[in-house]
Amino acid sequence: AQSVTQLGSHVSVSEGALVLLRCNYSSSVPPYLFWYVQYPNQGLQLLLKYTSAATLVKGINGFEAEFKKSETSFHLTKPSAHMSDAAEYFCAVSGRGSTLGRLYFGRGTQLTVWP
Amino acid sequence: SAVISQKPSRDICQRGTSLTIQCQVDSQVTMMFWYRQQPGQSLTLIATANQGSEATYESGFVIDKFPISRPNLTFSTLTVSNMSPEDSSIYLCSVSPTGAYNEQFFGPGTRLTVL
8 A cells, every 4th residue: 555654744944955855655566756835724736746757856946856766765855945935745645556546645744944 | 737716715614514615627627536634634535526426435434424526527515514623624625637647736725613
């Protein structure tokens, strides 16, 4: 069965610092992986997705993530944090077979950016 | 991508009453999903609603409590019945366009408070 673990429910960084949000997945077959962002009082917005093409995926707002099969990881990074990046971030893995179409979400990581 | 709207955006309801949430998509989609997001929590899938078939409910969710309609390929409703304060959550609908690697697009959510 597919599952996702996000390490760290809260991450705090200073403006301009590196952002690193961790995500490890469990999947019996090569997965599709996603990062979503949720700003306060809004729905989820897709940041980026891995669909078995390039292992380094670039998304919106300067974020990128690298798929590492050997580590079963899909960590999200941004070289320089901005105040506007403060939000909740969710990693998700796709279902396969009988669960095709489903997404399995991690618990989320709240990113705080200090001035 | 798909643009999704939800009505109402928020509501405050009395215990024992019911609320119907509407989800409208700007294009025809096969798969629609309803999620619950309790305060400070991740997303929990309530059910999958495909047009032309009965909704498929996840463990812990039943049709009597969360009846769902899917009359066409652009619209769905979720009713929260006989509400209690424990139903206070954000309810989100999402869609998965065919062939989009299980990618889902989310509505803005309905923030429900039950007194």
